[in-house]
Each structure stands twice: as structure tokens, then as C-alpha cells.
């Protein structure tokens with residue numbers, strides 16, 4: 001079996017409820033994953049939870065629970081998120097699982113044996129909130145530390161460190177030679193600038209158990225647990241190892257898949273999707289860890305921007321977060337998926353406003369797509385009993401160019417541009433209705449053949465659109481296929497070629513896809 005196309009999201013800290021930012025990252029990754037499925041790849045899509053470390057330990061203490069009980073309770077809600085967002089995940093990792101722990105420990109053992117670590121005492125300023133030592137360089141102009149770091153204390157501690165200096169030059173070269181290793185471009189420049197202008201400081205990979213108990217025990221140092229970031233990054237290989245990935249299992253001398261289970265070849269990752277705030281961990285520390293372990297590097301690290309709400313940082317304390325599940329309950333999953341992908345190019349920051357969301361819903365989904373599908377299919381029902389009688393190529397060229405542009409933007413990890421390209425076909429088809437005026441043709445018996453052609457063109461365009469839309473709004477695409485009376489899923493890009501509907505095909509019953517929500521209900 002060939003290697004699967006492997007995509008990951010960051011794994012979320014289990015110290016609160018999911019919000020728009022978490023949902024956004026998962027949705028864009030799902031769109032890219034479904035695009036690959038549609039293009040014929042076998043896909044492995046991983047997401048999950050980051051459960052160790054100080055943040056989680058503190059959140060558990062605040063609730064008077066043990067960290068494990070706290071995680072188990074909260075994980076139920078997080079575990080439901082992929083389903084609620086209609087993600088096609090292949091697995092879901094929790095870093096407290098034994099299958100993850102054994103790989104973290106195998107990595108630590110290997111790197112220790114091969115001389116990548118040393119033990120040293122360090123005195124400095126420590127941010128408990130960010131679980132990191134700070135340096136003089138981190139001070140603001142007035143001498144204080146950014147409130148982002150929370151309380152900063154002076155601390156002297158012995159820990160294990162990972163030597164990073166030997167890795168700086170090859171990493172710079174790798175990023176220079178592989179332009180899409182870090183994208184978008186401005187983020188790549190940022191990482192290169194950081195690597196070229198700073199000497200990498202060694203990474204502290206342990207925490208004394210006496211100070212922080214909630215972590216994976218370090219196999220060669222019983223008084224220590226693993227630094228939460230070292231632990232978390234390993235999830236990207238611990239799950240492949242669990243599925244018997246040959247490269248990971250061989251590098252760590254782990255037993256391959258259980259007997260009778262075919263090993264699933266997934267490593268290296270094709271795309272790690274992460275927020276801009278955690279790019280350094282993924283574009284600097286993670287490649288170095290992989291190189292030291294002896295594993296191939298991922299193909300692309302895709303850094304997305306951050307959402308605000310009403311121009312302000314979303315935060316639990318001010319209560320101005322966007323609850324993805326509430327939006328989904330009110331507007332439907334596809335309206336939410338559509339909006340977040342359409343609103344932002346990957347890399348840009350976004351600003352959620354309820355009014356902006358409602359405006360796109362009405363103009364683009366209800367009036368644009370919904371109206372096109374609804375009127376095309378209802379005219380075929382009204383004028384031809386739901387049966388297509390004659391082929392036509394009126395919009396074949398437009399459909400083909402929308403399809404090829406959509407696919408190429410998706411391959412390029414630009415889902416917003418892909419949506420814009422395919423939307424040009426929706427706009428064009430709505431224009432075509434106005435230009436050809438089928439409701440007038442229907443009144444003139446001499447125009448019967450022309451009406452057949454126009455109806456075919458419209459209904460076939462809806463079919464092509466369903467295929468192109470599937471990675472973005474899969475449930476809607478499937479509804480369009482069902483309304484077209486096609487007993488298959490629109491999940492193969494190859495089906496977007498013009499002419500799929502055969503003469504004599506009868507479509508199914510129809511229903512509005514995106515009902516308007518801005519008109520007063522009758523009687524109110």
C-alpha cells in the first residue's frame with residue numbers, strides 16, 4: 001500500500017472549552033484533507049489533545065480534581081468536536097494514552113543514548129504560565145515582562161538540555177532550499193530571520209517532578225517529567241507508530257503493527273497545520289528533534305492567522321469567545337465551515353462579527369449557491385417533470401476552468417482562493433439564468449429544445465459544483481447530489497468533468513439548502 005497523505009492539526013491544551021480558533025484550524029485542515037481524498041489520495045488526518053503540563057495541572061487543581069480525572073471529564077466534550085465539525089479524521093490522540101507515552105519514552109531513551117542531552121543547572125526568570133525560562137531579551141522596554149507570560153519568578157533548577165547548536169546550519173539550508181517547508185512566505189522569512197540572527201539556545205526537555213508532577217516520566221531520570229512541548233510534538237509520530245508506520249517503528253526500534261494488521265505508512269507528514277503563535281516549535285524544534293531521531297522531515301508547515309472577535313482578542317475572562325457549537329446549532333455546520341474558510345486567506349488574521357457572518361450567509365450561501373441550485377432544480381421539475389432531455393455544453397468551458405483552478409489552489413493549500421475560483425462558476429450560472437430566462441422560454445413552444453439545453457446546463461452545473469464544493473461543505477454537496485437523484489458521493493474530483501448527467505436522468509425531490517434567516521416569519 002502506498003504512503004498516505006498525512007495531515008495534522010496542533011493538539012489543543014485541555015484547559016478550557018473549544019472556541020473559534022480551535023475549530024478554524026481543524027476545518028481548514030479538513031478541507032485540505034478532503035481535497036486530497038477527492039483527488040484520489042489515501043489520507044491520514046490526525047488531531048487530538050495535549051493533556052500534560054502546568055496549564056492543565058493548574059486547571060485541574062482549580063476544579064479540585066486530579067489531573068487525569070479532570071482530563072477524562074473534559075476530553076468528552078473535545079472528543080465530540082471533530083464529529084460536530086464534520087471532520088474526516090483518521091485518529092484522535094490524547095497525550096495521556098499509553099501508546100503515546102511509550103513513543104515519547106522511546107525518543108527520550110534514543111536521544112539520551114546517542115548523546116543529544118546533557119544535564120545542567122540554570123538560574124533565570126521562569127514563566128509558569130508559558131512553562132518557559134525567559135531571558136533579558138524578553139524584557140519589555142520598561143523592564144517588565146509581557147503580561148502574556150503571567151507571573152515571572154526567579155528560579156534555579158537542574159534539568160536535561162537538548163543540544164541545538166549542531167543543527168542550526170542545516171536547518172537554515174533546509175528552509176532555504178525548500179520554499180514551501182514553511183508557508184506562507186512571510187512566516188518562512190520570519191523563521192529564517194530568527195535562525196540567522198540568533199544563536200539557538202539549547203532546549204530544556206525536562207521538568208523536576210517536585211515542581212511539576214503532571215507529565216511523562218523520563219525513563220533515564222526518575223525525578224523528572226518530560227517538558228510538555230517535547231511530549232506534545234511527538235504525537236505526530238506516536239500515532240503513526242501505533243498504526244505500524246515502518247519508518248517510525250524502525251527508527252525507534254518499536255515493534256511494527258500488531259500481527260494481522262497491515263502497517264499504515266504515513267510518515268513523513270505532508271502538512272502540519274498550526275497557528276502562527278506556535279510556529280517556532282514546529283519549524284525549529286520539531287525538525288531538529290526529527291533529524292536527531294533519524295526521521296524524514298515533514299513536507300510543509302502551514303501557519304494560519306488568529307481570529308479576534310469584534311476587534312478584540314478572544315478570552316474566557318472577557319467572555320467574548322465564539323462558541324463554534326452554538327454557531328453550528330443556529331446556522332448549520334456548512335455555513336460555519338464556509339464562512340471561516342472564505343473569510344481568511346491562510347496566514348491572515350481575522351475578525352469575527354456576527355453581522356459579517358450573517359451577511360455572507362445571506363448573500364453568498366442563500367442568494368448565491370442556494371438560489372442557483374433551488375431554481376435550477378425546481379425549473380427542471382416544473383417544466384420537464386424532473387427529467388433531463390438533451391445535453392448542452394453552454395457552460396462546459398467555464399466549469400472546466402473553475403474546476404482546474406479550484407484543484408490547483410487546493411493543492412497549493414489556498415482554500416480561500418479555491419472557494420473564490422469555484423464561486424465564479426456560481427455567479428456565472430446565476431447570470432446565465434438571467435440571460436437565458438428559462439421562465440420565458442417555457443412559455444414559447446418553439447423554444448422547447450432551447451429550454452432543454454438551458455435546463456441541462458443549469459442542472460449539470462449544479463452537479464459539477466457539488467463535486468467542487470465537497471471538500472469545503474461536504475454535507476451540502478451530498479445534499480445537492482441527493483437532490484439530483486445521484487446515488488453516489490460527490491467525493492471524487494474526477495467527476496467534475498462536464499457531461500456526467502445522462503439524457504433521461506430523473507432528479508430527486510428538492511429542498512432549500514440555506515434558508516434565509518433575515519425575513520420575519522409569517523405571523524410574527
Ligand code: MSP
Pocket residue numbers: 009010011012013020021022024025050232233273274275276277278305306307308314
Ligand atoms: N498544545 C499546544 C499545541 C501543541 S501541538 C504539538 C497549543 N494548544 S492551544 O490549545 O493553545 O492551541 C491550539 C491551536 O489553536 C494552535 O495552533 C493555536 O494557534 C490555535 N488557536 C488558539 N487560539 C486561536 C485563535 N484565536 N485564532 C486562531 N487559532 C488559534 O498551542
